[in-house]
Amino acid sequence: MIRFENVSVQYDKSEPVLKDLSFHIQKGEKVGLIGANGAGKTTLMNALLGLLPHEGTIEVEGIEVEKQNLPEIRKRLGFVFQNSDNQMFMPTVYEDMSFAPLNYGHSKEQVDRMIDDVLEQLELSELKYRHNHRISGGEKRMAAIATILVMRPHVILMDEPTASLDPYNRRKVIDVMRSFDRTMLVTSHDLDMIVDTCQRVILLSRGRIVADGKTDVILHDKALLEANRMELPFRWSGNRE
Amino acid sequence: MNKAEKSLYEIREMDDLAAGDSPVHRLWPLSKFFVTIAYIITVMSFHKYDLNGLFVYVLYPVVMFQLSGVPVRTFFRKMRIVLPLVIAVGVFNPVFDRDILLYVGKVGVSGGVVSMVTLILKGVFALMASFILVATTPIDDLCAALRMIRVPAVIVSLLLLTYRYIGVLTEEVAIMTNAYHLRAPGQKGIHISAWGSFLGQLLLRSMDRANELYASMQLRGFQGNFYYREGKKARFADILFLVLMIAVFVFLRFFPLAAWIGKLVVR
Ligand SMILES: Nc1ncnc2c1ncn2[C@@H]1O[C@H](COP(=O)(O)OP(=O)(O)O)[C@@H](O)[C@H]1O
Ligand SMILES: [Mg+2]
Numbered sequence: 001m002i003r004f005e006n007v008s009v010q011y012d013k014s015e016p017v018l019k020d021l022s023f024h025i026q027k028g029e030k031v032g033l034i035g036a037n038g039a040g041k042t043t044l045m046n047a048l049l050g051l052l053p054h055e056g057t058i059e060v061e062g063i064e065v066e067k068q069n070l071p072e073i074r075k076r077l078g079f080v081f082q083n084s085d086n087q088m089f090m091p092t093v094y095e096d097m098s099f100a101p102l103n104y105g106h107s108k109e110q111v112d113r114m115i116d117d118v119l120e121q122l123e124l125s126e127l128k129y130r131h132n133h134r135i136s137g138g139e140k141r142m143a144a145i146a147t148i149l150v151m152r153p154h155v156i157l158m159d160e161p162t163a164s165l166d167p168y169n170r171r172k173v174i175d176v177m178r179s180f181d182r183t184m185l186v187t188s189h190d191l192d193m194i195v196d197t198c199q200r201v202i203l204l205s206r207g208r209i210v211a212d213g214k215t216d217v218i219l220h221d222k223a224l225l226e227a228n229r230m231e232l233p234f235r236w237s238g239n240r241e
Numbered sequence: 242m243n244k245a246e247k248s249l250y251e252i253r254e255m256d257d258l259a260a261g262d263s264p265v266h267r268l269w270p271l272s273k274f275f276v277t278i279a280y281i282i283t284v285m286s287f288h289k290y291d292l293n294g295l296f297v298y299v300l301y302p303v304v305m306f307q308l309s310g311v312p313v314r315t316f317f318r319k320m321r322i323v324l325p326l327v328i329a330v331g332v333f334n335p336v337f338d339r340d341i342l343l344y345v346g347k348v349g350v351s352g353g354v355v356s357m358v359t360l361i362l363k364g365v366f367a368l369m370a371s372f373i374l375v376a377t378t379p380i381d382d383l384c385a386a387l388r389m390i391r392v393p394a395v396i397v398s399l400l401l402l403t404y405r406y407i408g409v410l411t412e413e414v415a416i417m418t419n420a421y422h423l424r425a426p427g428q429k430g431i432h433i434s435a436w437g438s439f440l441g442q443l444l445l446r447s448m449d450r451a452n453e454l455y456a457s458m459q460l461r462g463f464q465g466n467f468y469y470r471e472g473k474k475a476r477f478a479d480i481l482f483l484v485l486m487i488a489v490f491v492f493l494r495f496f497p498l499a500a501w502i503g504k505l506v507v508r
Binding site: 049051071074075077079081083085086087088089090091095098099100102103104131133147151 | 253256257260379380381405450453454456457458459460461462463464468
């Protein structure tokens with residue numbers, strides 16, 4: 001489904017930010033990409049989306065991420081930005097949601113039906129005609145997820161989806177993520193969220209993969225996490241109150 | 242709220258006004274667009290002493306404000322910066338043009354005073370008409386309408402993106418001004434020594450945001466062409482409004498109604 005083979009990425013002439021990464025993600029897998037700030041999580045996503053040049057090979061469903069394939073690649077990938085304000089640019093939730101399907105040539109009637117389906121599924125119907133700048137942070141994150149789901153992507157990519165959400169909205173986003181029946185790659189340092197949503201974890205440190213395996217195993221490894229500037233998920237840390 | 246937050250609020254207030262509903266909002270955007278242009282052209286074409294003829298044109302904005310439910314107060318509040326400029330344009334006319342043009346009772350009124358008032362009214366009328374257009378027509382509808390009359394996609398997209406970019410820029414200014422004032426309490430404005438870094442930061446930050454927004458568009462299949470909401474179709478009423486208003490403007494331009502009524506009354 002997604003294949004990275006000896007991938008390196010660098011900004012400018014400086015040291016590469018991603019160094020010689022290789023991994024596969026199978027269809028239907030839900031993978032957490034974790035690592036401290038600056039580890040290169042966002043950079044990896046951007047390379048996968050073809051927003052940054054890379055060395056090595058990246059493939060999505062057998063199609064190589066290259067300039068001439070980008071429209072095909074991007075149709076398959078739905079990316080939820082870390083900052084929803086930078087993702088949504090149309091005046092209302094409805095118009096933002098119609099942006100992608102209209103670009104992909106769906107008719108107005110089809111688009112309306114697709115939008116209503118997604119809004120119903122996420123229980124967001126009352127947001128439909130609201131203005132993007134008039135909804136709360138939590139609602140905005142949910143709306144951003146809706147604008148991606150309406151594209152019916154094969155893979156969902158999320159960059160820190162629970163960052164800056166209150167517990168209630170964080171829980172809502174996690175529930176939605178659990179309900180996805182698609183391949184998913186999520187970056188975060190909210191390790192409790194990763195435990196709830198992903199079966200597999202890839203641990204990134206200074207642009208290298210330092211661990212790749214079952215969530216249960218890696219996120220129980222206190223020494224490994226602390227060596228990479230992270231802490232055990234709260235539920236496994238033993239300090240229950 | 243700091244100044245930037247206020248302007249942001251005002252941009253959004255225009256969006257909210259435009260999202261309202263009224264007979265004027267429901268008019269076909271192109272009818273409104275062309276009627277507005279026709280109005281401005283006729284108003285501008287009046288002779289500088291023709292205060293009489295010009296004055297009836299106040300009716301159009303007044304009626305439109307009434308029908309649309311857009312408060313006239315809002316117009317004056319939003320135009321408070323532009324209005325003085327419009328007024329300033331004619332302010333020297335009375336100095337240069339002192340020939341007595343007409344008498345009100347026993348007081349002679351010079352040509353300069355008449356032309357000053359005419360000029361001011363022209364400016365205010367044109368502003369009011371444009372304001373009504375913008376306050377009752379969402380920017381996207383206007384863009385869709387412009388596309389329908391074959392204005393090139395590049396130009397329309399540019400218009401739309403500029404409008405949105407102003408929002409982004411203002412938002413960044415708001416955030417940064419707040420951050421500045423939290424650390425420089427009691428200071429008015431931003432100290433001149435900080436301007437350079439402030440502007441640099443502003444540029445970088447808004448460029449970052451603009452980049453991400455552009456990425457978001459590309460990732461969702463944007464190929465340089467906005468698919469505007471299905472442009473509204475013109476109803477009979479819209480065409481009627483267009484034709485009738487232009488006819489009325491032209492008629493009033495060449496047949497001085499006010500003078501006739503005046504004569505009738507005097508007889
Ligand atoms: N546009 C950029 N130009 C140069 N360096 C960058 C840029 N974006 C990120 N970096 C650097 O790349 C590294 C990884 O950043 P990033 O992928 O954003 O990390 P993460 O998302 O894991 O916090 C950081 O050291 C950061 O300073
Ligand atoms: Mg990041």
